[in-house]
Amino acid sequence: LARLGLLIEANRCIGCDVCVNACKDEYEGNDYPPYSVAQPDTQYGYAPSFYPEPASKLTAWVKRGHYWMKTENMVLGKFPHLSSTYIPMPCMHCDNAPCQKAASGGAVFTRADGIVIVDPVKSSGQSQLVASCPYGAIYWNDDKGIPQKCTLCAHLVDQGRAPKCVDACPVKAIAFGDLDDPSSEISTKIKALNAEPLHPEFGTKPKVYYAGLPKPFLSGKVVDGRTGEYLKDATVVLRAGDGRSWTTTSDEFADFEFKNLKVGQMYSLEVTKAGMRPKKVMVYLDQAKDIGKLQLFPEGV
């Protein structure tokens, strides 16, 4: 039996929201029994929204509708040393789904292939499902009085197709497949990219995995302490308290950067360059940060 899931490579995502719009295109106005009924329409306008009406003072408004797929931009660091990552977020289709526990009368069920479905009929009136999801993936449909969410496009999966967002992504950041099959493309990639669920601490065992999630970085610049000149090709070694270490060199702009670090610990940073005295500093990393210019001085000065 399959256990279907997604792998989302956040570091490929360009934040174009094609996945979001493709999702809305699939589900606004369209029912897919027995998995879902149409989600509320997104609406916007100015009142009166356009003319045949005689003009009066206008007010902008928008009803954003549901986001069974949504993206969030996460920015780390301070200008001008930044990382920016978009994180596409559908339902996580948890193995240990809190919504299923919160539901009554079989309103939430897990299919044999692992897809978690909120039954559009049995879930009627069960607004407690919205709050039960720690990922905020369940939305309330006011008109219909039902909770709704991503179905991993179960109706397409039944036809042997991938979910709509997977097909739509122009940068191929979303992969779909069987997590239980170790030879599947998704399983291979999850392993190769060291992918992980979002918020594993929630303990819900999501079937949506992420690679390239934003992680704290430590960056800086190597300069000649006397002239202020920027020094490229300096060797920079970062050591963590547990004995692990990473090595890089300063680039054409004398910049160096270590990615994927853990916050809340001390690091030692050592810079060496031929003809210059080595420099060693200790850094407590509380967040992604740039430590600025590290000055090296010639030997003997």
Place this chain on the structure above:
Amino acid sequence: MISLSITRRTFVKAVGALAAMLAVSSKTNLLIKRRPAVAQTEETLLTCAADGGPFLAHVVEGRWVKSSPLKPNLTVAANAYIARGRAYSSDRIRYPMKRVDFDPSGSRNTQNRGKSGFIRITWDEALDLVANEFRRIKDTYGPGSACHVYMPHQWIGTLHSIGGVSMFYPPYESQSGWLSRFFALYGGCTTLVGGNSFPAHQAGGPLAWGMQGHTNINNFADVLQNSGLVIHWATDSAIKSYNTYRQNIALRQLKEKGVRQVVIDAFFNDTAAIYADKWIPVFPNTDEAMMVAIAYVWFTESLIDENFARSHTFGYDDFKSYVLGTADGIPKTPEWASKICRIDAEEIKCLAREWAAKPTFIIDSAGGANRRTNGIQWVRLVIALQAISGNIGRPGGGVCSIELTTRPSTMKSFGSIPGMKASIVNMIFHVYFRDAVLNPPVTWTSVGTDGKIYTYTYPKAGTPEIHLMAFSGGSGFTMNQNPGVPRHIEALQSPKIEFAYCQSPWWETAAKYSDVVLPVRYIGERDDIVQYDNLAVYMHTVGEPVPDARTDLDIYTAIAQRLGFGDQFTGGKTPAEWLSTLYSAGSVPMSLEEFKTAGYYEFPYPTQTPTVRLTGFHDDPDNNKLNTQSGKVEIYSTRVKDAFGADSPYVLAKYVPPIEGTSSPQYQTYPMLMLSPHPKIGRHSQWQNVAWVRAYEQMFRDGYRTVYMNPIDAEARGVKDRDIVRVFNARGAIVCSAYVTERIMPGVLYVWEGGWYQPEVPGDRQSTDIGGNVNVLIDPRPGELTHGMIANTLVEVEKWSG
């Protein structure tokens, strides 16, 4: 549908404003209500296409219910998924309509354009009215009194895009398609000219190297194979492309091969975040200060081959003496530039050294740095610096965009509608529209695509002023996208413009300020054919959201018939016959009927091999001259000197302080510089009325356009993320939602262009624009020679109380 609208009008009168708003929303949405639950088996799949890409439309009971790729794994453009939202938008014009207080035989009340409402009239009434006005205006004032406005970004289709007369850049000679036939047969017209897209490339390129500034001389295969450094200059290459899919593959290939990528932009854009090795935040409009400082490093550190540079350029010694300061006593050192462009002087040196050391390709996918009054200097300096560093005509060098598309040699273009040569009586440079109407004559000077300098005057002696405005062919766009929008509205409300009509699918800005509006069919509402890359696609009719709408072609045919030249206009052929003719010119190996059933035909996508143009010039410039006066890359322009005098700052490619910048007086009052990039979804104002786009939080929040600002600037003004703010200067004010982010450089604001002009009190050009249209704030004065004005806007921002 008809009864619905009548109910709605009655209803709105009966209730209060807020209730009316909600009622309007729910009722208009009935128009986008689809169908009760039906089994999927009733779906028909038909090919169709939007600008940006082809797609499969799923059709159920005559309604287009969703879209999907032509086949799995054939990625379509973003627009394909939102095209349904555009077709079923609540902003569709549903019937021919007339402004309530417009009486062609009595009081025209032109001052009420945009203020008063519209009533429905029949197609015959509407077409008679338009045709009569065309006839009357010409009889009264003579040829040229009708002004034609169109946009090249029309709803696509080989048959149904209606072309236009004379757009863009001097010598303003392009004419195409149905509109050229109409105005040729009508007896000529006046037309709005000038383009906002690549003004400095069009002017600076011919001066610098005898062709457009954004001419690709190295294709992508060459860049990937041979470039050592790729500079994305004022562009977000990852998203500013209509082929996002292929473009991102290319960027990833560069990254994976380890080609160094540098992004120069005031915004930490997605290219910088995902693909680049280095982000250099430059204060907008000051790039040229950095560029001449780069030349300073090259000269003083002897990083370039001086003999090569001198033999390939004209004005090398003038430039060098300017850079070193021997001419004006100011050496253009990195330290000097740093104070202007706000980039660390040492980083300028690093960039200069890396650029000189490696084959360097400069990407300008979207023209960001060319779109300002001194953009011409940027274009000329890019070409000059590439020439001096030997990057013109050599592998791995070059400028422009990532050139990916290679059309298969077996794929021939479909035919085009044979144009006729309409007599262009007068031209009006679009940013001068207001002054042309209210305060003629107006005169302007511009560099032509041939590098010559042209001067125009409106109106020419002995010719009439304009009295009729014909907005058609994507033209809803034009009034909205013209810097100085409220000024142009003032002209549109003048009694001099006796008649204005607009045909469009949507209630875009020009429609709101017209006397008669005619509903047009959008893609998927008529049969057509189109080509993309290696695909030929049949565009089926997939729905009928506005049953009363007609195609642009039908409308012009009906007007032409009333004016007595219907047969000449259509050439005696029906649209179906034309479609067959156009199709036959292509090379799809099947009949049109078979093609219609098949839906699309895929030609094999050719493999690109590295190509480099101008290698002859690189190797032997004396015997392979460029199309400039000297045959070399011109850093010094004799043409500019002859036209404007030796004292003109534009004689030499160099840094010229912008009209609006930190050194201008208004900086004291308006200390923020506003950038107005292309919208991340859609094309300019087009697509901005799709509900899903309106809910896209990067561009819209709570119904308002977003303004990106740095936390430092936000805090100084007591502005928090998501506050509603007023962005203003002496020219006007717009309302936006504050998007506070470290990604934007301090001192700079970022407002996506394309917001629909919505003055709080409709038709009142003094009132605040809640649509967030940057053109309210942008100075319509073009720069000398360049006609780019977009990134030159100083503003202030404050919390808005409403």
